[in-house]
Amino acid sequence: MPDSLSAALATLRSRYGPQALRRGGSAEEAGAWSTTVPVLDEVLTPGGIPRGRITLLAAAGHGPSGRLTLLQSLVALASRSHDAAYVDLAGTLDPGFLADLGADLGACLVVSPGPERWERGLVMARALVTSGMPWVGVALGWDQPRPSLWEHALAALVEAVAKRGAICVVAVPSPVAAPLRHASSLTLICASAGWQRANGDVAGLRVRLTTGKSKLGAPGAEATLLLRYPRPYATAEVLGLPSVVVPRLQPAVAPEADVAAVAARG
């Protein structure tokens, strides 16, 4: 490489930051937050949920997809180690359920901007990220306002997340709006793979996750998670911090084996 080109590159990096220039064809490097769920950390994403990026949990279609339960499970996991914010634009959060998932409620901040207030919710998420909130989950509802009303707020949130190296996971219904598709570095498409039943009761939801878009690795990876519904009023579980998201790799193995493995781990 000629000296003049090296000098020009050094000048540009110095002026606009080290991320301003990178070689084409190489995957971007990003720090990752390990979820401790092997399927998420190894199969779908390299190392976990990327820091400084927007991760989308997108519903594959109408009907239950498990994206909100998965997001709440991730918030619960995050709250055990640091502060986490949950922007509830879907209006579906039950803090009791969050507690049953093992969340440390003292570390959870719930933001309720109101239904269809996407712009306000994204502005509030950005303010929290800018002030140092390390983990933000955004649950978007079915009623989508026009993108022109909130795309600027989304762009500002993307910038703040990148600047602070925060973790931002957005659960979005189908169809995914274009600004969200563009802003995402990692899109996991969630589709229901059926209810998990035990003794005639619904014990959880099986969710098939597909990497729809990834700037960090090759898209197309697939895996299935079992989102086990926690027992209601499970105070002991809140204190015992059990693993709630029980991963199960395809091809499927007997559910009993999984439960035993998790019990041994927890």
Add this chain to the structure above:
Amino acid sequence: MRVLCARHPHLGLIAALRRYPELREEPVILGGAPELRLPVVAASAAAQAAGVRVGQPLRQAQQSCPAAVFVPLDPAGIARLRAAVCAELHRLSPTVEAGDEEAFGDLSGRHAEFPNEASWASALARGLRGVLDVEIAVGVAGSRFVARLAARASHPGRIRRVRTGEEALFLAPLPLDVLPVDPAVTARLAAFGLDCLGAVASLAPADLQRQFGPDGLRLHRLARGEDGAGIQPAPAQRSWSERLVLDGATGDLETLLRGARQCATTLGGRLTAEALAAVEVSVTFELEEAAAIATSGVPAAPAGNVAELWTAALGLLGQLQPRAPVTAVRVGVAGLTPAAGRQADLLRPGDGAREAVVATAERLRTRFGAATVRRPRLALDPGDLPERRFTWEAPVVAGSAG
């Protein structure tokens, strides 16, 4: 940390007795006329001897002590006394807090004028006695909770010191009702057969946490005298404004913008010079032969210099539609807070981030409503209804409550 707690009669009672010195030996009840359905705020020693208790209805207090004199609260007098207490404590202590019946001062470290903590505390107590003209009961300990209990255990004119490391020993024989927790928690502790703080302190933290959730850990720390709550100085609620009288009434937008810009420049410079930031910004137009119109707002981040203040004011100017010529422009700032926070611990990653997050959450609550940013908390006794399983509370920095 070492905390001094000084207990004194209610500032409202002191203010009333200063106003009516002839009542000094009389039974005096603070709270208002007995016809009002209000509780007793404070009572003089003579009234308490007659059976009057703080919190009971005024009418009931009248029945207990028919000869009592009822006086209303004097907020201005209380504020003056509180300011005087703060000023006196500030002479000898860097961080102070003044309440209605107790005042706190920071006695950490050494004071150059005093050879030891006891003489330092004596000097503070003497100063307070001079300001309030009453005897003060003082407690000194390693935490706010223990200092408060030490002051309660002390007597007027006396200082009760709890040495560092002896907090648990001091607390052990005290009854459960001194704990600043929900009475339901105290009742459950009593139901378990625990009758004093020593019994609670002897339990494992995990056992208490299993029964009471996060409150269990707080209980354990309180019972061992290890509560992290320090002194909470009240933030000064200051507000400034800058008014510019225009050279003749006008409706010209350019002139109004220049006037507002000039006010914002002056105010912003003052904020920068004083290292303060404004939580709220307002703009007022005084109109010719009409009522003034004003608007205010909470900027996304506190405005601490000319550029930030002008950006906030410019956003507000668009909301004002004067229907008459404007004679004067006023830009105001309120909720002034120190622009720079405390010095963060540079060797501890993330130190200070939680405070910043909580400050941001508070700002968002001010801007968008109190119900927009909250922290959930599991209810202690949820009952059978799912919606009663949790309560909402405003976010605060851990350890700053209580």
